[in-house]
Amino acid sequence: MTREKSPCDGCDARCCRYFALQIDTPRTKADFDDIRWYLAHEGTRVFVEGGKWFLEVANPCRHLDGNHRCRIYPDRPRICREHDPARCERTDLEFAHEREFRNDEELVRYVAWRWRGRRKKAKRKRK
Ligand code: SF4
Ligand code: SF4
Numbered sequence: 001m002t003r004e005k006s007p008c009d010g011c012d013a014r015c016c017r018y019f020a021l022q023i024d025t026p027r028t029k030a031d032f033d034d035i036r037w038y039l040a041h042e043g044t045r046v047f048v049e050g051g052k053w054f055l056e057v058a059n060p061c062r063h064l065d066g067n068h069r070c071r072i073y074p075d076r077p078r079i080c081r082e083h084d085p086a087r088c089e090r091t092d093l094e095f096a097h098e099r100e101f102r103n104d105e106e107l108v109r110y111v112a113w114r115w116r117g118r119r120k121k122a123k124r125k126r127k
Helices: 029-039 078-082 104-126
Strands: 018-023 044-049 052-058 099-101
Touching: 029 044, 029 052, 029 104, 099 104
Parallel strands: none
Antiparallel strands: 018 052, 044 052, 044 099
């Protein structure tokens, strides 16, 4: 009997090599400075999806084997079970984040741009 083709065939299990957690939406300079600290660490990324902010940490799952397979597949956690291979970072061509920061320097540039925009707006209001 031949096995049905899976969208995961040939993938190096990208989805098992990081985890991402939602974080509070930054509003103040101090909030952004906290995120700058996350991004100062190797292997981190911050992205925005659906208006929500997430911190991603590149760290492979300890249950991934050398052939990119899950060692505990029948007993994998709920998050893994609910992950849709048809809508993942490898298979979905439209998989893109609204915004992403790969290091603290990118965030610092964004904050400078954002606050410049605010200052201009405030000046226009005062006129
Ligand atoms: S869900 Fe996507 S990223 Fe994960 S193993 Fe399958 S194809 Fe690869
Ligand atoms: S438990 Fe299995 S499916 Fe879930 S992240 Fe780890 S290796 Fe991947």
